[in-house]
Amino acid sequence: xxxxxxxxxxxxxxxxxxxxxxxxxxxxxxxxxxxxxxxxxxxxxxxxxxxxxxxxxxxxxxxxxxxxxxxxxxxxxxxxxxxxxxxxxxxxxxxxxxxxxxxxxxxxxxxxxxxxxxxxxxxxxxxxxxxxxxxxxxxxxxxxxxxxxxxxxxxxxxxxxxxxxxxxxxxxxxxxxxxxxxxxxxxxxxxxxxxxxxxxxxxxxxxxxxxxxxxxxxxxxxxxxxxxxxxxxxxxxxxxxxxxxxxxxxxxxxxxxxxxxxxxxxxxxxxxxxxxxxxxxxxxxxxxxxxxxxxxxxxxxxxxxxxxxxxxxxxxxxxxxxxxxxxxxxxxxxxxxxxxxxxxxxxxxxxxxxxxxxxxx
Numbered sequence: 147x148x149x150x151x152x153x154x155x156x157x158x159x160x161x162x163x164x165x166x167x168x169x170x171x172x173x174x175x176x177x178x179x180x181x182x183x184x185x186x187x188x189x190x191x192x193x194x195x196x197x198x199x200x201x202x203x204x205x206x207x208x209x210x211x212x213x214x215x216x217x218x219x220x221x222x223x224x225x226x227x228x229x230x231x232x233x234x235x236x237x238x239x240x241x242x243x244x245x246x247x248x249x250x251x252x253x254x255x256x257x258x259x260x261x262x263x264x265x266x267x268x269x270x271x272x273x274x275x276x277x278x279x280x281x282x283x284x285x286x287x288x289x290x291x292x293x294x295x296x297x298x299x300x301x302x303x304x305x306x307x308x309x310x311x312x313x314x315x316x317x318x319x320x321x322x323x324x325x326x327x328x329x330x331x332x333x334x335x336x337x338x339x340x341x342x343x344x345x346x347x348x349x350x351x352x353x354x355x356x357x358x359x360x361x362x363x364x365x366x367x368x369x370x371x372x373x374x375x376x377x378x379x380x381x382x383x384x385x386x387x388x389x390x391x392x393x394x395x396x397x398x399x400x401x402x403x404x405x406x407x408x409x410x411x412x413x414x415x416x417x418x419x420x421x422x423x424x425x426x427x428x429x430x431x432x433x434x435x436x437x438x439x440x441x442x443x444x445x446x447x448x449x450x451x452x453x454x455x456x457x458x459x460x461x462x463x464x465x466x467x468x469x470x471x472x473x474x475x476x477x478x479x480x481x482x483x484x485x486x487x488x489x490x491x492x493x494x495x496x497x498x499x500x501x502x503x504x505x506x507x
């Protein structure tokens with residue numbers, strides 16, 4: 147055990163090294179909650195990088211979590227390709243009508259230039275400011291959407307699945323341009339000051355894509371992208387299952403995997419031990435209805451299953467906490483980590499289900 151109180155950055159790096167820090171690190175991925183803190187609508191909040199920076203710093207000061215988040219909204223990547231973003235009063239901005247109306251449109255696609263795209267430049271400015279104001283003390287986390295998953299926004303889910311099976315040459319062309327953009331976008335975030343980047347690839351989940359298709363698509367693309375990116379990457383399947391392909395994920399070059407609330411966290415930790423740090427897996431949807439007591443029980447459960455030995459960062463299972471999750475629940479998560487997450491985890495006594503059930507009473 148390290149008796150000294152660590153900085154958030156030290157704590158996370160220790161966990162990534164498969165060792166036990168002073169306490170379990172935890173990330174609260176509150177992309178939108180800063181708007182409420184600043185008295186702004188979500189659309190207003192994302193209009194200026196200064197708002198997002200201030201919101202992230204205030205959220206971290208309030209909840210004591212171990213990162214600041216450079217993500218504005220996932221649809222910013224779709225916006226970069228020329229798509230329209232639809233804003234909501236109580237949820238993240240989303241992509242509008244697909245930019246690929248016909249399959250032949252793929253032949254004319256060219257990757258957007260990151261350094262000339264306003265919506266991406268806002269994110270880079272925010273990452274630069276977060277690095278300056280918090281980067282020495284806490285990791286700055288960026289995000290890219292995987293080339294294999296981005297087409298869900300570019301052309302719609304149904305049309306994309308049809309493309310995979312029916313038009314392999316056009317599929318390869320789409321992957322090529324998406325891959326070039328993904329690498330450039332990830333490296334731009336690292337140059338701006340990101341410590342690590344979440345690589346969101348829900349289409350690669352076995353819940354969506356058969357493994358033979360994944361191995362030829364998402365897996366090979368991930369390996370190529372991660373090999374060309376100049377910093378640590380965290381593969382996240384966006385709340386979808388990953389256990390059936392965990393051995394494949396371990397070969398991509400990723401250092402972290404995001405766990406789904408649909409899977410047993412203890413089994414995932416066992417499968418990842420010594421290979422990947424586990425990030426997860428509080429259920430963000432259920433969190434909207436939790437009481438503070440339920441939040442504490444969920445945190446204690448997760449720590450009991452995945453905390454021993456390090457290699458674990460507590461987080462929600464999707465990478466974005468819903469707008470509707472109330473402040474007392476987020477505060478209860480913080481307090482539960484402080485109460486139950488201090489190493490050594492002496493209360494996890496090795497009696498398995500008996501210890502867990504006792505702790506949840």
